[in-house]
């Protein structure tokens with residue numbers, strides 16, 4: 631089972647000019663991005679190699695920028711948020727129109743949320759608290775793309791791009807995006823998928 635998590639980070643900085651000491655403020659909630667990376671990949675002594683994490687950064691000064699983290703290729707990533715922030719800064723030094731690998735397993739491009747969604751292959755799932763309970767959902771593919779909002783959620787325009795997606799809930803409570811990723815992994819881990 632391959633899982634791809636897609637986060638829209640509506641305020642996250644698109645230049646390397648932010649402080650690793652202030653990922654929430656100066657980074658435009660880059661702390662959320664770093665925590666999602668952590669949740670997507672880290673096991674206690676290993677990385678999840680079957681997982682990808684894509685984040686569309688839409689903050690200033692030059693949005694959009696898309697970062698794609700590929701579990702099977704990742705190197706130099708450690709669980710702390712500052713490390714992830716540092717790798718994101720390196721990626722933001724290398725933004726070009728064509729997707730470029732900035733450090734092993736991290737790819738950077740100018741793709742928009744629309745382009746990212748349109749290029750996805752596999753089953754599209756929109757994670758939302760008002761969706762169908764994940765325990766009752768049959769997934770039809772061995773490649774599933776889970777779309778998540780950040781602290782502001784997704785706009786109506788964003789949601790209009792997800793009309794064909796299954797809307798799936800993992801809890802009756804509204805959760806943080808990084809916690810959602812952990813729970814989704816757990817659901818599939820328990821099924822050995």
Ligand SMILES: C[S@@+](CC[C@H](N)C(=O)[O-])C[C@H]1O[C@@H](n2cnc3c(N)ncnc32)[C@H](O)[C@@H]1O
Nearest residue numbers: 757758759778779782783799800801803804805
């Ligand atoms: C912090 S929440 C967004 C909160 C935002 N204020 C809103 O109202 O949309 C971040 C994202 O996590 C996902 N999410 C949160 N709770 C969820 C749940 N119970 N089931 C599935 N996805 C959830 C959604 O994709 C949401 O956009």
